[in-house]
Amino acid sequence: MTGSYDIFLSFTWADSVEVNALQDALEAAGLRVFRDKEIRRFEGITEKLDTALAESKVLLAYYSRRFPTRYACQWELTSAFLAAQRLGDPRRRVLVVNPESDGNHIAPVELEDAAYCAPPKNDQERAITVKRVAEMVRAAGTPLGSVRSTAPVLPRLLRPRRFVGRYRQLWAIHSALHARELPATTLRTSSALAVVRGIAGLGKTSLAEQYAFLFRDAFPGGVRWLGLYGSDDPVGAVARFHSQVRAIGEELGADVGDLPAEQARSAVARRVEAAGKPQLWIIDDVPSELSGEVLDQLVMPTSFVRTVLTTRSGNPDWPAPVVELTGLSEDEGSALYTEIVGSDDPEELAAARRLVERCGGHPIVLTSAVTALRDRRGAVDPAGFAEVLDEVKGTGVLADAVAGCEPTAQRILRIAAAISRAPVPAELVRRVLPGEPVDQAVAELARRALLIHLGTEWDIHALVRDAAGLDDDLTRTTASVVLELTGNTGRLHQHAAALAEHDCVPAEQRARLLRIGLDWFRGQGDVVAAREAAKRLLAADAGPADRVAAAAALVDAGDFAEAAEVCRPLVDSADAFHARLTCARALDQLGRFAEADPIWPEPSPDDERTDARVFMVVAKRMRGRFREALDLLDPDDPNPRARLEIARLRGITGDLKPARAIAEGVIREHDSPDHERHPVRLEAIGVHTEVEMAVDLTEFKVRDENWDALEAQLRSARDELTGLLGAESPLALAAGVRCARTSITRGRPKRALREFGDLEPRVREVFRDHHPLHHWLSYSTAQAHAQLKRYDTVVGILRPLLDRQRDSIGRHHPDTMRTQLDLGIALMLTGDKAAAVPLVAEAERRIGEALGWRAELRNRAWVTGLLMNLPVVVWQLFPHLDNLFGKKSPEED
Structure with missing residues (x-):
């Protein structure tokens, strides 16, 4: 072959x-x-x-x-x-x-x-x-070929089941089973064995089934399934194991009749060895806390059997590799939602992610809740459906296990219930429970599989915390200790935000805890959590500095009007610099430049210089002063927001390849599971995609496959923002306009008009028609009509748009000049050369003053200026003038 x-x-x-x-x-x-x-x-x-x-x-x-x-x-x-x-x-x-x-x-x-x-x-x-x-x-030399196993597939492996993600755990099982065959640089174990461990309902059995199905070709001798049913009786569990081994022996033709259990086990092992084909044995639901001697009996004495055990806790002294199973991640949980419901609507996926976080990714809770609600989906709007999901709790399963713990162990769980879902710091618990037998209690919780050791911290499942419930006295004590310890570890910032949600904590402490949590969430780029903390801080009796910090979080989340309202009374307060900075930023984002101009503060304090400089650069960019903006930035600035602004400005001024490289660098810095929805990453994707498309156009390397991928990235970023902040969020709407613009670039005007038609009422409702985003939407709509050669319609759109832009962003703003340039082109194409020539001449001059020679807009203005010397009849006969309206890659619409 x-x-x-x-x-x-x-x-x-x-x-x-x-x-x-x-x-x-x-x-x-x-x-x-x-x-x-x-x-x-x-x-x-x-x-x-x-x-x-x-x-x-x-x-x-x-x-x-x-x-x-x-x-x-x-x-x-x-x-x-x-x-x-x-x-x-x-x-x-x-x-x-x-x-x-x-x-x-x-x-x-x-x-x-x-x-x-x-x-x-x-x-x-x-x-x-x-x-x-x-x-x-x-x-x-030769092809890989196929290694399909001819062994019959167990019926249970073929049954319909929902399984998403968990691929890292699947590979961890496979690596453990084959550790003896690995190179010497890899840690080896003494037997081909893997233990899958996790609390009830996390999907240990499903994981074992999926491994047996996906990797079945590695076991040409077939897969065996032995269920021990989780009995707490070790003798009974071992008896069930040996009974099933005898049944396997009889199936293989081994004479195990009256042999003692151990001899029968050895006889079956010899028969498997004689066949010479590796087998996989799954021993499911092994009782907790079996001794090492008992567990040794569950491993067949042959190298041709690889064994996977599933258990809730297991024996920590038994030398076997353990694959710890925790809850589904948000990505896995949302994938499970899509598989059950058949929807990938961003708002519904955001609701599913919240459910995943709230229930710790517990597969049983997720599956049962979503399945039960699936038929109601069509009768409830997305917001109402999210509220239904938010009511789901799953505490009953573990209530009995918690009630059976010793008092100190229960108190540890109730401390965990009061704080965030992040791991519990040992130091925090010892400070809250001085003199109590914490080590003994932790050992008990670990034996009961209610706690997992993570170095100096402990992981306690969300469902376990909920089942334990709260104790007001413990919660107040924990809040006091967290305020004392904050600064020693970043993890406590998350716990501070969670403790601030409890009404039993004194109001003054709640405000301090909220500010700690707010600063943490903003630093992590979690705009949703930061916005919620900000709203709660504003509802509390917070001082001016805290209110300004809350307003800055609202700006991050796109709540510009509310942020401006919070800050405006504080512009002459003791924290006037930050109040003015935040208020001016919010007003700028609302397109109210005339109101923002007198509020922008004087040069910033040294410790705030970097962030403030970036915000002032954004202000200059929004006003069309691109070169001034670039001069304020240091190319070596480590601040990702500063480098993203450099990328954006270089893209605008035509320095495309450096702009692309800078945007790629920002994306890479935030390309981790924790930063998948970080606003800087999502913004960087938008900047990178626009610059990448511009590079393709200038180098004549337009390729559908590449542009499909770029457009998919933009739409994915839009969906992330929609899921985070809602479809009517200013940030989500801006991302939507950016996505729709790709249809213009790709020469799909009919599709563009459909998308613009959906967006326009929402953009007008949120921003009004004086805002630059509405200007951009109107301008793009005119471009779409121009690509369809509806030049009278173009004139009808651009004339009032030009008047609005002159009033709001100024006569000489490059965006105003862009509109004026295209209005001149459209007038020329309708035969009104007298009106067109002065418009184009001024636009060409002003654009040349604002942008470098490499900028696409400047080159277009220059070409248009040259074409103004041609008679109108030539313009009307010229077949490619729609390129002047952005049609670069004609495609089927």
Whole structure:
């Protein structure tokens, strides 16, 4: 068999831009590359994909942090890995390009141990990567082939079940089971065994089933399932195990009739060994706290059996690798919601994320709640549906377990219930419970699987905390201790915000706790949590400094009018600088520049200089003073907001490639699970996408696949903002206009008009028609009509728009001149050259004064000025003048 492909390229759609360049370089080197361009996130694996993988020599994975969250990627990697393992060292057939700053997200131990490629940043580095891939292809020689197991699949593995995510845990199981075969640099264990541990209902059995199904080809001898049913009776559990072993022996033809249990176990092991085919044994629901001697009996004495045990706690002294199972992440929980309900509406997914956070990602609570509410979805609007989800609690399951704990253990759980869902600091508990047997209580909670040790902190499941309930005296004491300890650890800031929600805490302490939490959330980029803390702080008896800090959080979340109302009475207070800065920022964002101008403060204090300078740069940019804005910024400033402004301004003034590089750097800094929805990251995606499209246009490298990926990134960022802040949020609306603008760039005017028509009433309602965002929407609508050659309509839109812009942002603002330029073009195309020429002449001059020669708008103005010398009849006959209205890549609408 000769391979049809040298390389199977595995990636997520979110990484398409980088993968495009890598694929081009590989193919330019003469390598045959298979890349699936059709499968989407929730689709199954096609026969075409299966065949292509079997006929490829090497799998090249672009392993970003998003890679392990996609089923197709994991199937591709799993299948290639197993096939390569059969041929020898899997690292000789599977190569990883890791675009992240570390390798912590790369789950298989074998790949972590392998040297992987850093993402190539330029053609020279890309050539090095291609050379390495080519060497691997030459060394491989033959295709991977297929390793499909012929063993019957257990019926329970074929039953319908909902399973999302958990790919890292699946790989952790596989790595543990094959640790004996790993290179010497990898930590080995003494037996092919993995223990899956977690509290009730977290999906331990489902995880074991999914592993057995996804990795079944690694076990040609088949999969065996033994259930011990979680009895607290060790003798009974062992008896059930041996009874099932006898049944397996009889199925295999072993004579185990009257043999004692241990001899029967050995006989079955010899029969498995004689068959020479590895088997997987799942021993489900193993009782907690079995001794090491008893657990040893559950491991078959043969290297041909790999064993997975599931249990709620297990024996910490038993030398077996443990895969700790916690709740689903927000991404996994929202994926589960989509699978059950069949919707990926951003507002519904945001409600699902809140449910995930509130119930600690407990799969049973999520599945039962969402399934029960699924049929009501159509009868309830998104906001009402979110309220229904917000009422879901899941405390009953664990109430009995908590009630059975000793008093100190219960008090630890009630301290945990009063603070945030973050791990519980040991120091905090010891300060709240002086003289009590904390160590003994923690040991008890660990035995009951109600607590997991995380170094000097303890992880207590959200459902356990809810089941424990609150104690007002303990909550007040905890609040006092947190105020004493804050500053020692950042984790306490989260706990402070949570403690401030309890009415039993004195009002003065609640205000101090809220400010601590507010500062923490703003620093983390959690605009939703910061906005909630700000609203609660404003409702409390807070002083001027706290009210200004709350207003700044409202600006971050797009609540500009409320922020301005809070700050305006404080512009002459003791904290006047910050009050003026925040009030002026809010007014600017509302488009009320004349009101903001006298409020902007004088040069800032030294300790506030960086942030204040960025805000003042934004103010100058909004007023069209781009060069002044750039002069205020230091290119080496580490502040990501400052560098993002540099990228935006360089993009506006035509310095596109440096702008792209800077925006990419900001995105990389925030490309982690904790920062997926950080506002700076979402804003950077928008800046990067616009600059990337502009680069493609100037270099004539327009490619549908690349632009599809760029547009998908923009729409994903818009959906994130919509989910976070709501569809009517000013920030979400601005992101929506940015997305719709891509239809103009791509020459899809009818689609653009549909999107603009949906957005216009909402933008007008929130911002009014004097605001620059409404100006941009009106201007874009005129561009769409121009691409359809409706020049009279264009004139009818741009004339009143020009008057509004002159009144609000000024006659000489580049945006005003852009509108004036296009109005002149439209007038020329309608035959009114007398009106067109002076408009174009002034626009060309003013734009030239504001922008550098590389700026696209300046070049367009210059070309238009030259064309003004042509007769009107030539304009009307010229077939490509719609390019002057932004139509760069004509496509089917």
